Amino acid sequence: MTTLFFDMDGTLIDSAVGITRCVEYALVKMGLPVPAESELRRWIGPALRTSFGPLLNDPVRVEEAVLHYRDRFEAQGWSEHEIYAGISETIESLHAAGHRLAVVTAKNEPHARKIVEHLPFGHRFVDVVGATPDGRISHKDQLIAEALQRFGIAADECWMIGDRRMDIEGARHHGMRNVGVLWGFGGEAELREAGALHLATTPEELPRLLAA
Structure with a gap:
């Protein structure tokens, strides 16, 4: 077998819609500018912390961003595909x-x-x-x-x-x-x-x- x-x-x-909207939500919550759609699509595939890490450069803020992402994903992002x-x-x-x-x-x-x-x-x-x-x-x-x-x-x-x-x-x-x-x-x-x-x-x- x-x-x-x-x-x-x-x-x-x-799942582009669900992922990019959740990234956008997290960035807004963190008070960060939202990049263009083409840039957001690069977040599809890698682990969340891998993508948030270089942007925030702070483990504590990375975890905060991950939690914001998950909040929206659990509410609606999971079904946006x-x-x-x-x-x-x-x-x-x-x-x-x-x-x-x-x-x-x-x-x-x-x-x-x-x-x-x-x-x-x-x-x-x-x-x-x-x-x-x-x-x-x-x-x-x-x-x-x-x-x-x-x-x-x-x-x-x-x-x-x-x-x-x-x-x-x-x-x-x-x-x-x-x-x-x-x-x-x-x-x-x-x-x-x-x-x-x-x-x-x-x-x-x-x-x-x-x-x-």
Whole structure:
């Protein structure tokens, strides 16, 4: 049985609206200027503290910003997303083919579980591995390590599927096969530079690539 680890934002769902509005909310609460939309979109993918850190340069203020972000996310940000066209059918197809599916995301794990529970294909994932609220586990290599430990499996039994360099770099850190997806937020240049083993233009391509 092959285990497939799916990133969430930019892979399963287009969560740009929810994430950018929550970042904007946190920045306003902190009395900081809100950058352009193109700049806000760079916050999609990395751990929150990774993004807030260089901007605030103060661990205490970083934690305050994270709490503001979570306040809005828990109230409404979690539901501000769209499912990518074709991903539902692809998840069903991969499940039917006998793959074991899980979500591995830098999102706070309670938030990620809430989202997955509301996805029409969410029941196909046997577990959701996300960041700890205190940030102790938040980077993709740490999250993959946690997932491997929970399942009690080796990295060569798995694939990591995601749209950002963090997904590819995290997979390569563990010697794991990977697919970079081009319908998310990273783009081809970023994924190739990170060393993606395969690139998928659409969700429908995933079963073929994973069977290679």
